[in-house]
Amino acid sequence: xxxDTIAAIATGLSNAGIGIVRISGDDAFSIIDSIYKPKSGNxxxxxxxxxxxxxxxxxxxxxxxxxxxxxxxxxxxxYTRENTIEINCHGGIVVVRKVLETVLKHGARIAEPGxxxxxxxxxxxxxxxxxxxxxxxxxxxxxxxxxxxLNQLRGTVLELIKDLRMRILRDIAYxxxxxxxxxxxxxxxxxxxxxxHVQEESAVIDQLLTESRNGKIIxxxxxxxxxxxxxxxKSSLLNSLVGDERAIVTDIAGTTRDTLEETINLNxxxxxxxxxxxxxxxxxxxxxxxxxxALKNAMDADLIIYVLDSSTNLDENDEVILNLVQNKxxxxxxxxxxxxxQISYEDILKKTSHKVISISIKENTGLKELxxxxxxxxxEGELSFNxxxxxxxxxxxxxFMSALESLKLVNGSIDAGMPEDFYSIDLMNxxxxxxxxxxxxxxxxxxxxxxxxxxxxx
Numbered sequence: 001x002x003x004d005t006i007a008a009i010a011t012g013l014s015n016a017g018i019g020i021v022r023i024s025g026d027d028a029f030s031i032i033d034s035i036y037k038p039k040s041g042n043x044x045x046x047x048x049x050x051x052x053x054x055x056x057x058x059x060x061x062x063x064x065x066x067x068x069x070x071x072x073x074x075x076x077x078x079y080t081r082e083n084t085i086e087i088n089c090h091g092g093i094v095v096v097r098k099v100l101e102t103v104l105k106h107g108a109r110i111a112e113p114g115x116x117x118x119x120x121x122x123x124x125x126x127x128x129x130x131x132x133x134x135x136x137x138x139x140x141x142x143x144x145x146x147x148x149x150l151n152q153l154r155g156t157v158l159e160l161i162k163d164l165r166m167r168i169l170r171d172i173a174y175x176x177x178x179x180x181x182x183x184x185x186x187x188x189x190x191x192x193x194x195x196x197h198v199q200e201e202s203a204v205i206d207q208l209l210t211e212s213r214n215g216k217i218i219x220x221x222x223x224x225x226x227x228x229x230x231x232x233x234k235s236s237l238l239n240s241l242v243g244d245e246r247a248i249v250t251d252i253a254g255t256t257r258d259t260l261e262e263t264i265n266l267n268x269x270x271x272x273x274x275x276x277x278x279x280x281x282x283x284x285x286x287x288x289x290x291x292x293x294a295l296k297n298a299m300d301a302d303l304i305i306y307v308l309d310s311s312t313n314l315d316e317n318d319e320v321i322l323n324l325v326q327n328k329x330x331x332x333x334x335x336x337x338x339x340x341x342q343i344s345y346e347d348i349l350k351k352t353s354h355k356v357i358s359i360s361i362k363e364n365t366g367l368k369e370l371x372x373x374x375x376x377x378x379x380e381g382e383l384s385f386n387x388x389x390x391x392x393x394x395x396x397x398x399x400f401m402s403a404l405e406s407l408k409l410v411n412g413s414i415d416a417g418m419p420e421d422f423y424s425i426d427l428m429n430x431x432x433x434x435x436x437x438x439x440x441x442x443x444x445x446x447x448x449x450x451x452x453x454x455x456x457x458x
Contacts, residue, residue: 016091114454128439221270
């Protein structure tokens with residue numbers, strides 16, 4: 001890998017109290033020595049103790065750029081395991097950029113997105129699953145995602161992988177040793193023992209993959225589409241969930257002509273909500289396009305919230321919607337429960353097996369039940385982050401799937417009475433697939449692609 005010295009702004013580029021310019025590499029100390037002037041005395045930072053903070057100025061050709069606090073950290077006890085400097089300057093956009101320009105002028109180059117974390121990975125400080133957890137922490141949209149990412153950053157995935165790979169490696173070593181020295185090491189009865197080992201390892205991976213569904217929802221949110229007839233209360237529901245008047249609400253049927261998208265955090269659950277045009281048979285060309293978009297969005301949804309106006313009777317448009325949601329994850333909301341009812345709770349239960357909740361958006365009742373229903377529908381029990389691991393990364397998930405498939409092939413070979421060297425081939429494939437989760441033996445192009453997803457300065 002390259003050993004040149006990199007630098008970047010590590011804080012958001014906006015007016016703030018403090019801005020941080022980070023430097024990492026062999027020349028980090030020679031660069032700071034050339035641009036730092038202490039408040040008093042002749043202090044040279046490269047000669048100071050590691051992990052200390054120093055007050056002074058950044059200067060260029062005798063001119064003060066800014067008053068700063070400089071943190072010095074000497075390798076290998078740093079984020080990148082390289083010499084690292086963090087210049088804490090005032091947070092104005094102009095001054096932070098000027099400090100960075102001064103650093104670059106004295107020998108550093110601008111860091112690529114994620115390059116500090118990439119160096120931490122390449123220098124062995126963290127594995128790839130931990131590096132990806134760093135990115136997830138930065139982009140976390142809710143507390144559940146943050147806790148899950150912090151869990152992975154502590155090395156929970158790494159420790160799990162180490163344990164699984166050690167078990168697999170022991171079986172490979174035993175088979176190879178027995179094949180090389182059959183007089184002293186017997187494989188008689190080992191197929192039964194190996195089958196038990198493989199089943200245990202497969203169960204661990206299978207559980208991870210099952211719960212990865214929760215992980216995907218935690219990270220990306222639930223694609224939620226609100227459907228119903230005109231004036232059922234769809235837009236009012238969206239406004240109530242968002243907590244703002246995002247959608248125009250009137251008594252005129254067909255007010256919503258197009259889709260309106262919002263992302264909300266419902267007590268830790270991210271809902272990517274699409275409010276759609278009311279579904280009905282219409283001759284209005286524009287409204288008809290809106291209805292078609294509503295139907296298409298409903299087909300692609302993870303969750304459909306079907307809002308019915310319980311103060312009016314069901315009609316043929318309701319029948320269309322009921323058929324549409326028949327095989328989809330759906331929650332039916334009987335809205336306007338504060339008015340005289342034309343559709344009873346019991347009436348609608350006769351027509352659907354979906355969850356039905358009686359609500360009044362006007363009176364703000366029933367929304368807590370909706371939240372509870374969504375949790376029960378999408379999550380396997382209560383989410384706990386004390387020890388649980390939720391795989392949110394598709395690259396990791398594919399590697400676990402590959403490992404599980406290889407272990408299944410081992411059991412298939414055992415059941416078919418195949419020679420023991422067949423076991424070793426598939427066991428090694430499982431071992432290597434698990435290694436890819438933590439970044440062993442993966443291509444440089446993939447590594448580069450992963451770290452390009454990071455923000456600048458991290």
